[in-house]
Amino acid sequence: MNVRVIDSGRKSPFPPIAEIWRRRELTALFVRRHIASRYRQMALGGLWAVLEPLAQLMLMSVVFGYLLRIHTNNYPYAVYVFAALIPWQHFTRSTMAVAGSLQENMGLISKVYFPRLILPVAALIRELIDSVIQVGVLLAVSAWFGYYPSWRLLLFVFPTLVFISLAGAGLGLCVASIIVRFRDIRPALSIALQGGMYLSPVLYAASVVPERLQFWYQINPMYWPIETFRWMLLDQPLVLTSALPVAMAPVLVLMLLGLVLFTLNERKTVDVL
DSSP states (O other): OOOOOOSOOOOOSSOOHHHHHHTHHHHHHHHHHHHHHHTTTOSSGGGHHHHHHHHHHHHHIIIIIIISOOOOTTSOHHHHHHHHHHHHHHHHHHHHHHHTTTGGGHHHHTTSOOOTTHHHHHHHHHHHHHHHHHHHHHHHHHHHTTOOOOHHHHHHHHHHHHHHHHHHHHHHHHHHHHHHHOTTHHHHHHHHHHHHHHTTTTSSOGGGSOGGGHHHHHTSTTHHHHHHHHHHHHOOOOOOOTHHHHHHHHHHHHHHHHHHHHHHHHTTTTSOO
């Protein structure tokens, strides 16, 4: 049997950040490749980055806003839910993109060595670009209802999206190498993320949660980006509580743990062909 090992010879648990920076042109190439492949053979092409969230918004507005009349603190339901849908979808897409970055590129990484951390980095940048486009759509929808961008949005929207990217990357990196071996983890992760949407204030206002459960509800790391988006766009009060540092800690831990696990396991992904 022919044995072929493809790796860099590195055994350090720390990610090769300097090497990734030196190969930033390769990262840009992967980003362009991912964007082109996403909308390839689609008649409307990149317009789907706009049409898809709008279609979801219309469906949610009819079902939850008009039929079920979900409480939204007296804000228009379409703007209220869209302001939460964008950060949640950005988290979901970032997590799934990073988690599947190795599996989707097995044909490439089995033939040539390059820092494989470039793949999840490129996936994150791709999702960030789509989310920035959707923020533009959000501004148009909110302006239709009389809500216009303020200094809050200009100052905090990009840092908030970057934080969400890091949260998604931490979770995605932790399972990226495992998904290559156990592919049923990917649909299980997708189901878990769908369930997480109902445990976050996406479709409803956080104020409907009983006061005695608010602390436990707020330690959900995605609670804060969602409420920050609503604060930026709708001027909804954003009250900082003791749950904030407790919610941020898992994001930092997952990010560091994910980087270490990914770096240690990447060389074993396709080491014997």
